[in-house]
Amino acid sequence: MSGSPQIYRASTTAPVNIAVIKYWGKRDTTLNLPTNSSLSVTLSQNSLRAHTTASASESYSGDDTLILNGEQEDIKSSKRTQACLKHLRSLRADLESKNASLPNLSQLTLRLVSENNFPTAAGLASSAAGFAALVRAIADLYELPQSPEELSLIARQGSGSACRSLMGGFVAWRAGTKEDGSDSKAEEVAPASHWPDLRALILVVSAEKKGVPSTAGMQTTVETSTLAPARFRDIVPKRLQEIEKAIHDKDFETFGRITMQDSNSFHAICLDSWPPIHYMNDVSRAAMSAVETANRKAGKIIAAYTFDAGPNAVIYHLEEHTHLVAGVIKSILPWIPGWEGEFGEKIQPNEF
Ligand code: 2P0
Structure with missing residues (x-):
């Protein structure tokens, strides 16, 4: 020893x-x-x-x-x-x-x-x-x-x-x-x-550090947003119940709608803060449009975007719609840095 x-x-x-x-x-x-x-x-x-x-x-x-x-x-x-x-x-x-x-x-x-x-x-x-x-x-x-x-x-x-x-x-x-x-x-x-056929597609719009760190941004929102109290008190509790049911029922349309609504509600209270907080950029907004286009083409919600405290998009979809969703996004956003490049498999649909 x-x-x-x-x-x-x-x-x-x-x-x-x-x-x-x-x-x-x-x-x-x-x-x-x-x-x-x-x-x-x-x-x-x-x-x-x-x-x-x-x-x-x-x-x-x-x-x-x-x-x-x-x-x-x-x-x-x-x-x-x-x-x-x-x-x-x-x-x-x-x-x-x-x-x-x-x-x-x-x-x-x-x-x-x-x-x-x-x-x-x-x-x-x-x-x-x-x-x-x-x-x-x-x-x-x-x-x-x-x-x-x-x-x-x-x-x-x-x-x-x-x-x-x-x-x-x-x-x-x-x-x-x-x-x-x-x-x-x-x-x-x-x-x-x-729900094994649920997928998350991650679009790395930017790998830069975010402008406003989450902790500081949250405090600004809590202190100044006029919309935030309604979100905290009424909107989120109801949505949470609905989305938990959608998950249990594997109801993608409801899951997707609530996911997009809640992402938008979060970015709305950020914009409603003072000074306003912007996390999404023009490419993020183009990704939103691409998802809306995919849903319009399908005649129902087959893809749902969500954005956190940065411009990168996460797009939830079911495996059966991978080609349709990826095809629409590629045709609308062929220039996204990282798409099939820098981040390799990380921007492919991920199993979870
Ligand atoms: C979330 N985010 O639910 C939300 C959505 C960003 C947007 O949780 O201050 O890094 O360390 O508790 O957890 C980011 O906030 O903040 C975050 P701290 P955290 O995922």
Whole structure:
């Protein structure tokens, strides 16, 4: 046996999730408690994802570190990352206090290494996959018994939307009503296998970093948008019920209509904020028109666009309509950077 201290290690991946009912607004900025519940589809592990390795060892010294896409991040001053690490450590310390034979990992320095296989902060939910993978990797390293739902409470404190990336398929983030956030967590509405022919086509309109970061944008909207209160109070709760039923019934037309309406409602409250927030650009709007053209040609809703805090489009459709949808989009938007190019298979329809 060599005398060098053991390195404990765990690796995991977490996929991106794309919301069909959007989270946009916090009622508590420290705990990351949302103004409304949201619902997303988790993409497959084979498409856009974060891969994270967490390790701990007595041979490590100093502060915990995170290397993201090859660059050292300043996690010491990131309250959100610190909140996640503190919570995970305290769960591990609980385990250690109950079982003296466990190594005291909770007291060791952590080294985290994370890679995204897609552009970071380009409105492709990188923080969602990133924090979900970070929490899962440390939970695995610490051999925590907590369920994905319980871990979602921790990931939520890193980035709100991250709580939804700890589960596959169709995932709701219930806003909850408690002040301490203990009921603000993710819940699987249906597994991916429930609707296996649903596809998400991702158009990488731009891989640039987004102009207004989500956290700041949300606060501007909550403080200034005159339309937002109606969205939070009336519009989203009703839509959420409708889309959950559409998912259970595999009713694509209703699923698609609500997805597009909710994306538009989110971008409407952004535009209604002051100063106004613009995430979509002319190419995004051309993608919307292309989807409308595909639907007109089909005589029904066969494709549904949705846009997050950036110009990139995600287009949901059923596998049987892949050629029709891809054909219309290609004919209308042949110049989209990344289409069949830079991002390879990532812009092909992804299984999830
Ligand atoms: C969503 N977005 O539901 C919405 C739609 C962007 C538009 O969740 O401040 O990065 O870290 O909690 O989770 C992006 O916001 O914000 C987001 P924080 P997050 O996916």
